[in-house]
Amino acid sequence: MKIIFTFLFLFLLLQSCEKSKDNEGLPTPPALELQSEILAQSLQHPWEIVYGPDEMIWLTERSGKISRLNPNNGVVSLLHTIPEVNSIGEGGLLGMVLHPNFESNPYVYVVYDYGSGNNYQGKVVRFSYKNSTLSDPKILLDHIPAAANHNGSRLLITADEKLLITTGDAGVPSNAQQNNSLSGKILRINLDGSIPADNPFPGNAVWSTGHRNAQGLALTNDKLYSSEHGPDTDDEINLIRKGMNYGWPDVTGFCNTSQEKVFCTSKAIVEPLYTWTPTIAPSGLIYYHHDLIPQWKNSLLVVALKGTSMLQLKLDDTGTRIESVKSYFQGEFGRLRAICQSPDGKVYLATSNGNRDMVIRVSPL
Template sequence: MNRFCTSLSVLLLAAAPLVAQTLPALTTFPVGTATVTVSALTTGLTVPWELVWGPDNFIWMTERGGRISRVNPTTGAVTPLITLADVSTSSEGGLLGMALHPDFVTSPFVYVVYNYTDAGGTYLEKLVRLTYANGTLSAPLVLLGNIPATSTHSGSRLLILPDRTLLMSTGDAQLLPQAQNPASLNGKILRLNLDGSVPANNPISGSLTYTLGHRNPQGLALGPGNRIYSSEHGANSDDELNLIEPGRNYGWPTVEGYCDQTTELAFCTQNNVREPLTAWTPTLAVAGLAYYTSPAIPGWQNRLLLVSLKAARLTDLALNATGDAISTRTDYLTGFGRLRAICVSPQGRVYVATSNRDGRGSPAATDDRILVLENRDFVVTATTAPAAARLRLWPNPARQTLTLERPALAADAVSISDALGRRVRTARFAAGQSQLTLSIEDLKPGVYLVQSGGRTQRLVVAE
């Protein structure tokens, strides 16, 4: 491992502690048998657009005006990394989605999408890769540019899949027919390799188009079985929650919501249209989306969490066993105004960003804020758990195999998650079993979290 990677590994291992300080409670609400406490981690922000839980156990944040920062989840301190000078804000446009390379220790790349104005005065959108080093972001590399844009309907979220490809959602930019044009980059979910090239196995050979027929998708999340979910703004009706399947058509502008109108039925049959899992009329202005797996709030476990702007609430979407239907929808977290971004820590805390200073809200004196939603009665780390319940693992760093040890308790699941919170390995302790050895030789070098029964340990996979 080179000197830079070694220093970065030290930074990640010495990052924020896993136990947050106790912040003043703003409100509480029940989720099943758990009580969720809401507090303000950070205040005085300006339209935070994306929150990503980073490999350093910090929150990485974009703000629409062009600033990218790291936010300490213990103190709320904001450390700016860069302000992109060529970001152009116009109504909904500006600095939007962000994703971090899953092998951040060896590939310290940050991907962002934003609006800009070219030399001729044309408003456009581009995907840019930045490099993190010495506490700053630099060396911008344009991976995809010259995407038509307007002040509304730009999208755009980013999501890196387990196969190391990147999804990027784009809005129709008010060019409605282009959503059905496979050659256009508007109204799509695009799929790229992490160097910006076209994956050989995309649905259309030589094309970045992964799915088409989108109006303005503003949420992307990876769920059970690596299923992909997206939230999408409707026009006057039918905000959508979609299951994203390669090569499928999502109907816009001919179809709004379900294929339930006479004019829509024939189009849906002829064009391989995938109906939404659920839809909302009146619209909510759906935004950020996350999949919750932690036992910290059991009532949300294995559910999608969706935040919305106009409706100003968080919605819990219960999935069926196969992940292809929504069984219930439950609303929470009203009273804080417009909600745009959401991320979940490996310890099960939920972080939500308000968007009340975006020109359409009524900001409070402390807006915009990052709110923390947590079950304070849940023990989340090995360091705070009773000694009898602790989880040990060795060697650490590891390369070929990893041994886990715990007291001989009841049967319990084990999961290993990468820097983006995605499960890369699962196993299970049998009842009464105290040691378990796993092969990890296929895991790439980096920092991972090992979790079992509410206990968490950090693992370094070495080169």
């Protein structure tokens, strides 16, 4: 049964740390009336939600389950359980994306962790969908270092049909700077698992380096953004560019200490668009540009685990600067892991509390 809550939000500007100098002076946005509806509340650690072309919400749970949620009646139907999945700590079945031409290419792409001990690792697998069944798994990329945390694992397919994969440093920070390691990167492969000829490093899946634990990816027409966990400071929103270095572990946040400035100059480090200290653990990320909620047009929407909120980051016309930040649902639903949007402009959130986790629909009042 749907539980409907109505909220009138007076949004406060998030506090910024002194290190995040570019965050200063952002305006406080106006109030907005929203309605939230709990569609399902019987999940356990959902990690990804995708609004499918069948008007169902496809979701993964860390234990290995892939399901579909009917947004009209809240019924969750299990599609498939991947027996190889081993959920250790924050590892398990994580990101998922559907082929953009799903009717003619009914493929479901997932990334999950398997094995144990020193052989704990991740892989990207493509399944075929037919008659409410997933079958014919095809491994596209394997042997991604995994750990109990810092696994990244957000998937996204670009307009030119390339698959992007975020990976964390898997507890070995130095690997984020090594191009021969899949850790701490954003990777780019073809939809058949081969390496695109125009990748920045020939024969290498690496698209960008120097990431600690990027758990969100979002695309506009020509720009790619990520959300990334910092250590005890400096969670980040980054504008991702081909072949560029984002600094971890030698740089956290902006290049503003003497040691960081030297490294940033020598490695041409790209600084973040925005940072948070205290950290909020940003996870799922989308770009919103729909008339249903005009106040959110040309914005990044990011959900936070530690921060227990959804945040709107309003972009300027160039998409290279964040003009304002708003916080929604602070503490209302606990830890938020995933976010997606339906074609009619409604936004869906998934919690990650581990007990009776929820999928929530957000729309104007």
